[in-house]
Amino acid sequence: MTFSIHGLPVARGIAIGRAVLVVSSRIDVAHYFIKPEEVEAEIDRVRVARNGVAEELQKLQASVALMGPNDAPHELSALLDVHQMLLQDEVLTTGVKHWIVERLYNAEWALTTQLEIVARQFDEMEDEYLRERKADLEQVVERLLHRMKGTAAVLAPPPPKRKRAAEHHDEDHADPTASEAFDAPLVLIAHDLSPADMLQFKKSVFAGFVTDVGGRTSHTAIVARSMDIPAVVGARSVSQLVRQDDWVIIDGDAGVVIVDPSPIILAEYGFKQRQGDLERGRLSRLRHKPAVTLDGQRVELLANIEMPEDTLGAVKAGAVGVGLFRSEFLFMGRESQSKTRLPDEEEQYEAYRRAVDGMQGMPVTIRTVDVGADKPLDGKAVRDDAHLNPALGLRAIRWSLADPAMFLTQLRAILRAAAHGEIHLLIPMLAHVSEIRQTLSLIDFARAELDNRGVAYGHVKVGAMIEIPAAALTLRTFLKYFDFLSIGTNDLIQYTLAIDRADESVAHLYDPTHPAVLRLVADTIAECRRQGKGVSVCGEMAGDVVFTRLLLGLGLRSFSMHPSQILAVKQEVLRADVSKLEAWAREVVDAEDPAAALAR
Numbered sequence: 001m002t003f004s005i006h007g008l009p010v011a012r013g014i015a016i017g018r019a020v021l022v023v024s025s026r027i028d029v030a031h032y033f034i035k036p037e038e039v040e041a042e043i044d045r046v047r048v049a050r051n052g053v054a055e056e057l058q059k060l061q062a063s064v065a066l067m068g069p070n071d072a073p074h075e076l077s078a079l080l081d082v083h084q085m086l087l088q089d090e091v092l093t094t095g096v097k098h099w100i101v102e103r104l105y106n107a108e109w110a111l112t113t114q115l116e117i118v119a120r121q122f123d124e125m126e127d128e129y130l131r132e133r134k135a136d137l138e139q140v141v142e143r144l145l146h147r148m149k150g151t152a153a154v155l156a157p158p159p160p161k162r163k164r165a166a167e168h169h170d171e172d173h174a175d176p177t178a179s180e181a182f183d184a185p186l187v188l189i190a191h192d193l194s195p196a197d198m199l200q201f202k203k204s205v206f207a208g209f210v211t212d213v214g215g216r217t218s219h220t221a222i223v224a225r226s227m228d229i230p231a232v233v234g235a236r237s238v239s240q241l242v243r244q245d246d247w248v249i250i251d252g253d254a255g256v257v258i259v260d261p262s263p264i265i266l267a268e269y270g271f272k273q274r275q276g277d278l279e280r281g282r283l284s285r286l287r288h289k290p291a292v293t294l295d296g297q298r299v300e301l302l303a304n305i306e307m308p309e310d311t312l313g314a315v316k317a318g319a320v321g322v323g324l325f326r327s328e329f330l331f332m333g334r335e336s337q338s339k340t341r342l343p344d345e346e347e348q349y350e351a352y353r354r355a356v357d358g359m360q361g362m363p364v365t366i367r368t369v370d371v372g373a374d375k376p377l378d379g380k381a382v383r384d385d386a387h388l389n390p391a392l393g394l395r396a397i398r399w400s401l402a403d404p405a406m407f408l409t410q411l412r413a414i415l416r417a418a419a420h421g422e423i424h425l426l427i428p429m430l431a432h433v434s435e436i437r438q439t440l441s442l443i444d445f446a447r448a449e450l451d452n453r454g455v456a457y458g459h460v461k462v463g464a465m466i467e468i469p470a471a472a473l474t475l476r477t478f479l480k481y482f483d484f485l486s487i488g489t490n491d492l493i494q495y496t497l498a499i500d501r502a503d504e505s506v507a508h509l510y511d512p513t514h515p516a517v518l519r520l521v522a523d524t525i526a527e528c529r530r531q532g533k534g535v536s537v538c539g540e541m542a543g544d545v546v547f548t549r550l551l552l553g554l555g556l557r558s559f560s561m562h563p564s565q566i567l568a569v570k571q572e573v574l575r576a577d578v579s580k581l582e583a584w585a586r587e588v589v590d591a592e593d594p595a596a597a598l599a600r
């Protein structure tokens with residue numbers, strides 16, 4: 001039966017595919033397709049792991065038997081029996097085999113897919129004792145996954161080009177044949193995904209994703225936008241309502257998820273999908289066109305990136321530089337790959353240098369680390385209850401100043417990379433003049449350290465993000481100390497309106513057109529222009545074509561956004577006549593209901 005679920009649109013386009021349910025804690029499990037000739041070997045990897053775990057459990061049993069009743073309660077032995085039973089469970093073993101043979105999933109993926117199916121069956125059990133066995137099953141699977149580490153023949157090769165559902169599957173969507181099912185794109189359904197999960201996701205095979213929680217400018221949504229795949233967040237109970245392998249349409253423009261679509265709906269969305277592709281093709285012709293308005297105003301369109309490799313997409317989209325390199329993504333989700341918790345100076349230097357090289361002589365703005373709030377380092381504590389208001393806590397520059405050695409390491413790495421190309425250094429979340437002074441003296445200190453070591457470094461312009469109302473209201477102080485400012489509208493909206501940007505339950509109140517927000521943005525642009533200082537917007541507003549004319553009218557000439565948004569914004573720029581927008585933009589800012597004025 002077809003039904004739809006509404007959420008928040010975060011990344012444009014339509015994805016049609018089969019649902020893969022994944023829990024956040026297991027998203028770091030590799031998802032890739034094996035070759036048909038690797039099926040036997042993959043099944044063997046599971047068998048070897050299962051034998052290994054069985055032996056492990058037997059040894060545990062034996063040691064428990066040797067303990068006295070005071071050291072090992074009777075329940076422990078019973079529990080190990082249950083784990084042995086679950087390990088050999090028919091549903092688990094045949095299910096895993098099915099995903100490997102029929103769909104060519106790698107073993108880990110097959111295992112977690114089957115785990116989701118069986119776990120749901122446990123959830124639906126009436127008997128409480130049986131229901132609670134789900135946790136045991138999860139532990140058994142964790143043991144298997146642990147055993148399989150390092151035994152994979154390949155590490156996530158690039159996904160094969162997959163057909164679209166509508167291309168091969170427009171008649172009989174409810175019961176596709178095995179070969180059609182194998183060919184179908186896959187969409188990921190999860191309760192939540194942390195930004196660190198998203199880094200894994202970037203390397204995987206999925207054509208789109210949906211989560212129960214999250215707001216439009218949560219960092220998970222931001223990474224989705226950077227990947228340019230359709231996504232919906234805040235879809236409440238989607239992970240409960242969708243079953244493994246269901247056909248799903250993700251409408252990233254409208255924020256709607258359609259489950260088990262009828263042939264008519266499928267055909268309609270297939271058509272929409274093709275229209276989107278045509279529009280993208282049309283826009284790509286603007287790539288080499290300079291972004292100049294009808295009345296001759298030059299506009300700088302820059303890219304927001306998370307990883308040095310993203311510069312490839314930035315250059316391809318025609319960006320004239322990087323306006324925001326969110327360096328914290330180098331610091332996230334590292335435990336599984338690296339022994340050290342944080343990247344050292346050398347590793348960071350190499351990464352920043354790669355970004356500089358990738359931009360081929362164009363400037364790169366590197367923002368110092370901004371972890372905390374909805375960007376935990378390990379991706380586990382997406383909502384950390386230990387900190388009641390993580391968005392108001394030890395985040396961004398506060399985190400850096402609390403650990404000067406870590407901060408100096410990053411500063412030295414950035415300064416060294418600046419010897420290879422133009423780098424602008426951007427500081428997030430400043431509010432106090434004391435923080436400004438401390439930051440600038442640490443930058444001086446980093447330079448002095450490099451001098452003492454005799455290491456080459458380059459000149460950097462230093463800028464501040466304006467993302468706390470306190471900063472926007474003390475611009476003169478900021479302009480006294482900094483070479484340029486960059487407006488982070490995502491946080492500026494969050495902190496002006498007291499709306500957690502990652503919380504879907506208040507997402508309807510997260511309003512970029514609130515008069516208070518627009519006033520702060522307008523004043524910041526105007527003051528920078530008056531003082532002849534560079535100013536840019538690097539929050540999501542910069543990439544939203546709804547706001548392009550307004551921001552141009554307010555005097556903005558530098559926009560930084562995901563590469564996937566650059567061409568659409570450029571099209572707006574090319575159609576704009578700024579001389580006619582200025583008075584209108586002031587009216588919008590002064591209106592009681594700017595959203596209505598904006599639409600006029």
Ligand code: PEP
Pocket residue numbers: 222324326370467487488489490491492538539540
């Ligand atoms: C912002 O706050 O607008 C911004 C660009 O920074 P981030 O989204 O990384 O907090």
Ligand code: MG
Pocket residue numbers: 428467488490491
């Ligand atoms: Mg911010």
